[in-house]
Amino acid sequence: MNTLDTIATRRSIRKFKPDPIPDEALTAILTASIQAPSSKNRQPWRFVVVQGDKHTEMVRVMRQGIANAKARGDDPGSSEHTADVMEQVPLTVFVFNPFGMHPWLARSIEQNFYDVVNIQSIGAAIQNMVLAAQDLGIGSLWICDVFEAYEELRQWLGEESQMIAAVSFGYADERPAARPRKPIKQVARWV
Numbered sequence: 001m002n003t004l005d006t007i008a009t010r011r012s013i014r015k016f017k018p019d020p021i022p023d024e025a026l027t028a029i030l031t032a033s034i035q036a037p038s039s040k041n042r043q044p045w046r047f048v049v050v051q052g053d054k055h056t057e058m059v060r061v062m063r064q065g066i067a068n069a070k071a072r073g074d075d076p077g078s079s080e081h082t083a084d085v086m087e088q089v090p091l092t093v094f095v096f097n098p099f100g101m102h103p104w105l106a107r108s109i110e111q112n113f114y115d116v117v118n119i120q121s122i123g124a125a126i127q128n129m130v131l132a133a134q135d136l137g138i139g140s141l142w143i144c145d146v147f148e149a150y151e152e153l154r155q156w157l158g159e160e161s162q163m164i165a166a167v168s169f170g171y172a173d174e175r176p177a178a179r180p181r182k183p184i185k186q187v188a189r190w191v
């Protein structure tokens with residue numbers, strides 16, 4: 001597939017087959033990810049791969065985190081539905097920023113800029129992952145609903161750094177139509 005076709009045909013997938021992802025495909029996805037550009041070539045990404053029995057356990061931890069959040073009175077948003085989707089997939093990659101601060105903590109302006117550039121770099125790395133997966137015929141879902149179980153998941157994963165997102169991968173069991181996009185005229189202007 002050429003790059004523009006890969007970009008145009010990628011979809012967020014929320015219905016997956018249980019088939020495992022071959023190791024070579026995961027290696028290709030991670031290899032694509034680390035080829036992303038990054039500010040000062042800092043490569044501010046760290047990945048934690050979760051699969052097999054550990055994946056089942058991870059979703060349980062996420063559900064517990066969501067339940068804890070609800071008990072505190074927080075609105076769980078779409079996180080319960082996302083946990084249902086994650087339950088179907090064989091593999092999830094968590095993405096961390098080792099240079100980032102905990103999102104609940106106040107930060108200096110300098111740290112704020114540092115976070116902004118590092119998170120942009122990590123966004124590029126995640127986009128490379130989902131496009132590489134698409135090219136390999138593998139579906140993906142970029143997930144920030146893991147924030148509803150932020151502390152629980154970080155602790156279970158043994159990570160102290162800033163959690164940025166999770167990306168679930170599996171073979172798609174649906175072919176969603178393209179989701180609407182705002183027209184270019186609405187989001188870009190020429191000077």
Ligand SMILES: Cc1cc2nc3c(=O)[nH]c(=O)nc-3n(C[C@H](O)[C@H](O)[C@H](O)COP(=O)(O)O)c2cc1C
Binds near residue numbers: 011014143145
């Ligand atoms: C930063 C980010 C966080 C997202 N978090 C979630 C999520 O937690 N759960 C979910 O179902 N989809 C999530 N999505 C997927 C978006 O809902 C999806 O990209 C958007 O609706 C457009 O659909 P498309 O990806 O099929 O083009 C996320 C996407 C991004 C980029």
